[in-house]
Amino acid sequence: MLGNMMKRPLQIIDLLKFAASRHPRQEIVTRRLEGDIHRYGYADCWQRSGQLAHALKNLGVQPGERVASLAWNTYRHMELYYAVSGSGAVMHTVNPRLFGEQITWILNHANSGWVFVDLSFVELLESIQDELPGVKGFVVMTDQNHMPNTKLKNVLCYEELLASEPTDYDWPDVDEDSAALLCYTSGTTGNPKGVLASHRAMVLHAQATVSADMLDLRNDTVLMPMVTMYHVAAWGAPYAGPLSGCKLVFTGDGTSGVAMADMIRDEHVTVGLGVPTIWLTLHNYLSENQLDIPSLQRVCVGGAASPIGLVKTYDKEYDVYWQPIWGMTETGPLVHSVPPQADIVNRPKDEQYQLQTTAGRPVFGIEHRIVDADDKPLPNDGETRGELQVRGHWIASQYFRNDDLSSFPNGWLATGDIAVIDSEGFMKVVDRKKDVIKSGGEWISSLDIENIVSQHEAVNESCVIGVKHPKWDERPLLLVVLNKGHQLSKQDIKDFLTGKIARWWTPDDVVFVDELPHTGTGKLVKNTLREQYQNYLQENVS
Amino acid sequence: MLGNMMKRPLQIIDLLKFAASRHPRQEIVTRRLEGDIHRYGYADCWQRSGQLAHALKNLGVQPGERVASLAWNTYRHMELYYAVSGSGAVMHTVNPRLFGEQITWILNHANSGWVFVDLSFVELLESIQDELPGVKGFVVMTDQNHMPNTKLKNVLCYEELLASEPTDYDWPDVDEDSAALLCYTSGTTGNPKGVLASHRAMVLHAQATVSADMLDLRNDTVLMPMVTMYHVAAWGAPYAGPLSGCKLVFTGDGTSGVAMADMIRDEHVTVGLGVPTIWLTLHNYLSENQLDIPSLQRVCVGGAASPIGLVKTYDKEYDVYWQPIWGMTETGPLVHSVPPQADIVNRPKDEQYQLQTTAGRPVFGIEHRIVDADDKPLPNDGETRGELQVRGHWIASQYFRNDDLSSFPNGWLATGDIAVIDSEGFMKVVDRKKDVIKSGGEWISSLDIENIVSQHEAVNESCVIGVKHPKWDERPLLLVVLNKGHQLSKQDIKDFLTGKIARWWTPDDVVFVDELPHTGTGKLVKNTLREQYQNYLQENVS
Numbered sequence A, B: 001m002l003g004n005m006m007k008r009p010l011q012i013i014d015l016l017k018f019a020a021s022r023h024p025r026q027e028i029v030t031r032r033l034e035g036d037i038h039r040y041g042y043a044d045c046w047q048r049s050g051q052l053a054h055a056l057k058n059l060g061v062q063p064g065e066r067v068a069s070l071a072w073n074t075y076r077h078m079e080l081y082y083a084v085s086g087s088g089a090v091m092h093t094v095n096p097r098l099f100g101e102q103i104t105w106i107l108n109h110a111n112s113g114w115v116f117v118d119l120s121f122v123e124l125l126e127s128i129q130d131e132l133p134g135v136k137g138f139v140v141m142t143d144q145n146h147m148p149n150t151k152l153k154n155v156l157c158y159e160e161l162l163a164s165e166p167t168d169y170d171w172p173d174v175d176e177d178s179a180a181l182l183c184y185t186s187g188t189t190g191n192p193k194g195v196l197a198s199h200r201a202m203v204l205h206a207q208a209t210v211s212a213d214m215l216d217l218r219n220d221t222v223l224m225p226m227v228t229m230y231h232v233a234a235w236g237a238p239y240a241g242p243l244s245g246c247k248l249v250f251t252g253d254g255t256s257g258v259a260m261a262d263m264i265r266d267e268h269v270t271v272g273l274g275v276p277t278i279w280l281t282l283h284n285y286l287s288e289n290q291l292d293i294p295s296l297q298r299v300c301v302g303g304a305a306s307p308i309g310l311v312k313t314y315d316k317e318y319d320v321y322w323q324p325i326w327g328m329t330e331t332g333p334l335v336h337s338v339p340p341q342a343d344i345v346n347r348p349k350d351e352q353y354q355l356q357t358t359a360g361r362p363v364f365g366i367e368h369r370i371v372d373a374d375d376k377p378l379p380n381d382g383e384t385r386g387e388l389q390v391r392g393h394w395i396a397s398q399y400f401r402n403d404d405l406s407s408f409p410n411g412w413l414a415t416g417d418i419a420v421i422d423s424e425g426f427m428k429v430v431d432r433k434k435d436v437i438k439s440g441g442e443w444i445s446s447l448d449i450e451n452i453v454s455q456h457e458a459v460n461e462s463c464v465i466g467v468k469h470p471k472w473d474e475r476p477l478l479l480v481v482l483n484k485g486h487q488l489s490k491q492d493i494k495d496f497l498t499g500k501i502a503r504w505w506t507p508d509d510v511v512f513v514d515e516l517p518h519t520g521t522g523k524l525v526k527n528t529l530r531e532q533y534q535n536y537l538q539e540n541v542s
């Protein structure tokens, strides 16, 4: 028997509509690529999104058509998010940090018609435009005064497009299961795969995001997403922000320590979102310049494991709560977290810190489990390792235009992460399936070792990879970037590990490097390193 | 084009499942009808709900079948909520405060098979059981020791039913649009009408309820719903509580000032839910006994307009924020509110108090508007009056087994409330359509007058109704209950109104009464009073 309830669609445009009426003057502040600071309210954003929707209509954009962006976090990018999805088309965010060929491949695979591009990425597109047969034209996201001299064909100016359009748009009701957002994975472990999110998934994800169990966004929060709108929708901040009525701070192309510190200070940022590397960058800048960031209360950190060194540093030096998050492109992305709730912060400090290096517990709407090679559930005992599987309202059920369903067994997503889950439900990623080091048939967790090494005061960043070994098949190799002005011997590091890990986990050798390679989303690219160092142990006697 | 996302159902059972794993030891505390205090955690509630689901299966309860309750707020009633809806049947809460004939009519209209009943209402059911052909049997919600000597036929004991059942239940996935909860309206203005809520509606309602824009429930909230689980699901507290992980405090059949004050003190209640009368009762008790309630931070007050006198009293005497709510059985019920957010509490006190007498603004997921007699939208100017219409994810689209769709024009719910909406979106009910006083063709708002009269320190409660008048068709008559030990003349009250309302709104007469009649949900029954006093002005010269 069905209930007698109205069936309204869960749709993205309603998030901004809500903010425009409930928090019309709450600010969205942007460090513009043009060089200045721009600020306006949700009501302005709503009106300009209406103008943009008219412009898209004039360009002939059809429902379901992909509209691509290569752009930073800005108010214009946010308008694009709402105008595209709101009018029934699909917002396709492209990561401009990928290689040119990857970008070409992605744009063609998605068959995106129009490409909206920030000033920074015009040149990149010029170099590949001839390989993009499906692209009808480009819109540079700036005003007439800043339009570049460009070889892009069929190029338009964003502000010109909007200028004469009415602010009222007759937004259609969409099917809540229809596609709203297309984003490809980081390509950390291979070729990017497309994840096509629905309106329903993004609205339910936004509800979970604002909740106290995840980002805990309120209308007095000042949120600075240092995760990008070009990858996983800045963790959904453009959707969750309006729902919560929080102030949004966008740093444009500013990803340096100084850019972040300035915005935090000037706009009184209370919550930041970003990968661990970003917070390492900020910390490096602050400590070099002996600066403080009193308004900041929390950094929400995902995309990679949380190193205990940074957890402690942020607590002790800045009184900032380091809040771990787990997620992936395929999962909204937000799923697990360790929010600063009573049951966490009332524990002894050391226990709290340990929890802050886990990925936390899933929010309402998602189930998780670990399984063995036959997809059989394993116990949540904090010891047993298995592949993490998740299922829920904002989890992908397949990749876009991809028949390979091997990652989606029995209605679950096989994440490719190897994890443990403890009896309280805290999940911890111990490795990626592809990164796991198999030494003589046994697993060694690279993340565990990295986490310990990161606690050494001389260490800035570290990376453990499995490399070829004649006897054991694979053995761990440790790569280390030292802090400026610090010195350390290989033996110092090995001594530091003694007693903290099983003896046979000790890396066979230590290599000091100036920097480690990261993806556009700030992750260690281990497969590149594995290739580079695969014969290292055979060539070098340690 | 559809998104590539998993489609999981939004279902009620998942709320408790979440709490059982995320907040297993968070407490549900009940003042039992057996006389003692009972406390257990969400994990216990989850296990016993599993046992109960097995018991329901043994009783032969089918998917879609209605299972009725006549019961207070207790942990057992909460278990019933989850076991019934979770197993695919429909939880039918019956208001035991209605007249016997109304209850008979409702149970037969719903065709409920089994009736779960608290000790208090056994007698009531004994008196009507012969008129309930569809009822298969009764379950008394107590243990063997407390089973009453009853004439009920086919009667079972709740604890006996559960005792030998396993705690694991294989909860089915349900269609999210299927019926979960059936509740009839208060019958304030006529015969009760059935509202049949779906799983989806109740889960989305719970999400909105825990949000900062509505009840703002967190895992350190201690929530005491003084609205009943037998009417509008205690405003959804049994669903929103587990979602937020807050502590729940159930007062059983204790609705007196002392019962509330004791629970608030002993359990450190931070947030209360209830109609204005409840908070008047509490205040009367506290002030008579010179008691304080330091843990209480907020009372969330709906079901009737918020009188400014009580708003101020709660602020000044108890430092408790009075948070108005608007809703009705047909709307989840929670829709509008005035939460204590910065944009409210940073205003000058008097402006804040005024806002606290409005019903507030809708949460995300609901749209509202006021319309004229032809359903044409009217301006939100804070002056124009019109019938309030709402639409959204947890709004009824028709009444259960009722062909009359006149309350559901063009996809909206016509609420029967006459309201104004100001430019900021704050909605204020000025009257019920059926209560509005039409004097010489013009409308007089009974609620406005009541609100002013309630501010007189000698006044405990007041009521304005339209009664027959030879010249003006209808004129307002004011009924007043004075505070203990206070005296007032008719002229005193008229003088008090002078200058605060239009001269022609002044009630033609004032009647002092000992008490006013209320419905089971604490509302003034104006139609009874209208009947009683209809000829008053013609018979009495004022």
Ligand SMILES: Nc1ncnc2c1ncn2[C@@H]1O[C@H](COP(=O)(O)OP(=O)(O)OP(=O)(O)O)[C@@H](O)[C@H]1O
Binding pocket: A185, A186, A187, A188, A189, A190, A191, A192, A193, A301, A302, A303, A304, A305, A306, A324, A325, A326, A327, A328, A329, A330, A358, A359, A415, A416, A417, A429, A432, A521, A523
């Ligand atoms: N809290 C965390 N702890 C450990 N690892 C994390 C955490 N959060 C995210 N990750 C890692 O990031 C991955 C998701 O990253 P993303 O979706 O951006 O692309 P990617 O997996 O890096 O790229 P690709 O799938 O193309 O190889 C997860 O699978 C996990 O390995």
Ligand SMILES: Nc1ncnc2c1ncn2[C@@H]1O[C@H](COP(=O)(O)OP(=O)(O)OP(=O)(O)O)[C@@H](O)[C@H]1O
Binding pocket: B185, B186, B187, B188, B189, B190, B191, B192, B193, B301, B302, B303, B304, B305, B306, B324, B325, B326, B327, B328, B329, B330, B358, B359, B415, B416, B417, B429, B432, B521, B523
């Ligand atoms: N904040 C509020 N201000 C004024 N009135 C309110 C408020 N909240 C609720 N109400 C009144 O309560 C009504 C809803 O009550 P409920 O659904 O319990 O049944 P009822 O309308 O009293 O009964 P029936 O529909 O059977 O006559 C609303 O229509 C409105 O008139």
Ligand SMILES: [Mg+2]
Binding pocket: A185, A189, A328, A416
């Ligand atoms: Mg991946």
Ligand SMILES: [Mg+2]
Binding pocket: B185, B189, B328, B416
């Ligand atoms: Mg009603």
